[in-house]
Amino acid sequence: MLQLSQIFKVFNEGTTDEKAALENVFLDLKDGDFVTVIGSNGAGKSTLMNLIAGNLTPDVGKILIDKKDVTRLKEHERSKLIGRVFQDPMAGTAPSMTIEENMAMAYSRTRKRSFIAKGVTKSRKTFFKEQLESLGLGLEDRLNAKVGFLSGGERQALSLLMATFTDPSILLLDEHTAALDPSRAELITDKTKEIVGKNELTTLMVTHNMQQALDLGNRLIMMDKGQIIFEAEGEEKQRLTVERLLEEFQKIQGKQLANDRAILSH
Amino acid sequence: MFTALFGSVELGLIYGIMALGVYLSFRVLNFPDLTVDGSFVTGGAVAAIMIVSGYSPILATLAAVAAGFIAGSITGTLHAKGKINPLLSGILMMIALYSINLRIMGNSPNIPLMREETIMTMFQSFWATLPFDGWMTSLFTTLNLPFTPSTWGILLFAILIVVVVKLFTDFFLSTEVGLAIRATGDNPRMISSLSANTDRLKILGLGISNAFVALSGAIVTQYSSFVDVNMGIGMIIIGLASVIIGEAIFGKGSIFKITIAVIVGAVIYRMVVALALRVGFLETGDMKLITAIIVIGALVVPRLLENGKERRRKYRKARKIKEQYGGEKSVAATKSDL
Helix, strand or coil, X not given: CEEEEEEEEEECCCCCCCEEEEEEEEEEEXXXXXXXXXXXXXXXXXXXXXXXHCCCCCCEEEEEECCEECCCCCHHHHCCCEXXXXXXXXXXXXXXXXXXXXXXXXXXXHCCCCCCCECCCHHHHHHHHHHHHCCCCCHHHHCCCEHHHCCHXXXXXXXXXXXXXXXXXXXXXXXXXXXXCHHHHHHHHHHHHHHHHHHCCCEEEECCCHHHHHHCCCEEEEEECCEEEEEXXXXXXXXCCHHHHHHHHHHHHHHHHHHHHHHHHC | CHHHHHHHHHHHHHHHHHHHHHHHHHHHCCCCCCCHHHHHHHHHHHHHHHHHCCCCHHHHHHHHHHHHHHHHHHHHHHHHCCCCCHHHHHHHHHHHHHHHHXXXXXXXXXXXXXXXXXXXXXXXXXXXXXXXXXXXXXXXXXXXXXXXXXXXHHHHHHHHHHHHHHHHHHHHCCEHHHHHHHHHHHXXXXXXXXXXXXXXXHHHHHHHHHHHHHHHHHHHHHHHCEEECCCCCCHHHHHHHHHHHHHHHHCCCCHHHHHHHXXXXXXXXXXXXXXXXXXXXXXXXXXXXXXXXXXXXXXXXXXXXXXXXXXXXXHHHHHHHHHHHCCCCCCCCCCCCC
């Protein structure tokens, strides 16, 4: 479904601010995989997301979605295949437009937009209503409300629905519960589980929350300094605990520290 | 006085088309587009030169619309592809259009259209075959009203064309592309993650916006039988004034209501100017100053009213709480010797 091969990305190359954001990253998501990505700040998680979505292009390497090479495609060209939810609940919806208009824009993601066809039609309205009902937030009764009047949690739930109801090849979740209060975050986490499970979406989710990374998905990867340093899949992932993850992280970091020391002492 | 007001309603409606264009760029796309000052004249110039050269006024007007669209798309391209700041792209295009307009007009700063057939005279001669004006005149005389407009044809024509443009705007903004254009102004990050090419949408939106502006310029030219290379100066401010006055009076509702508000705003603006010019000490040359003052007023007055309301609300609340909790219980002496 999604293949990254030998991805390198450096920011500010050749200056004193040079920073290798991704180094030799390989990643292969099979159809229906739900991968959670963890790592500290600056580990390269966001860069990875932006490379897949097309906000950035890699210096070296290839990105394939659905066996199609998208490495050189722009964000708006790629997003025909990608559903994305941002960390900021304000980022995924247009505030001065109504719920139904926002849904209509998401509905057009996979197709060419028409100059003459109305975005919101009667039959689409019924469809949007059904979809919104599945969220269980009562948004289906507020189709004509401007999205700017919704709470952060409601907006994020709407963003999640908008990213998923058109069945994307890849779903990117970019710390999408991080900006919400705990109860709302839990709601969105539950909805994510439900929607991804129901539609068997191939998903890549970045999170800061280790417990969330363990609870969701069938695969987990840990990143550090632009590299994937740990992977767990299936039963191995199910047996993981936060303690084990931290241990693993320290073990790898310790090794690197030892390496650094060895290099410096010579 | 009434004649002047009647004329300003006619003119206000025609300028309403331009105001709808400014609404598209300024409010929908969130792009302060100064191309307007140039593209208004471009519309007038293209229409005038074609009419003088013997083309049909309808064809001339359509050509003006196309010219406006091209001008707007170039501004959009400068911004979207050339990564030039929105204000600067508009200013550059405005300056460039000044020379282009002169060229279109055959290097003469103005073209009179006296005795030429225009879209106005065409409609007028059709209108004259209808008995409507006669009815209105007799109605006005029996009612003993102080003035009788010589014809209602121009007013009706202006209403007709501005309504067509308004309905087109309403419809277009509800299509799939229209929704994406609105989202480009509202949340570009979101709409490009939904597979919309924001660059292309901006170019298209600015094209349509300036097509409206040029249409307005073409009709104003045919209304006044005259085009001047300087007639676009300050046009953007007039458009803004119309949008802001409309919003101040009608508030921000659905697109359908806002487009009405913008047109009414344009008419009110014209009426205020007409009334202001009747004040003894003001001259025609003061027009731009009056415009600026109207816009400043429309921007500042609603805020002042809001502030006043808020102050009164707080004052009332403070008094109520004082009554409830009984005055100065814990007012400690503040240290003043710091």
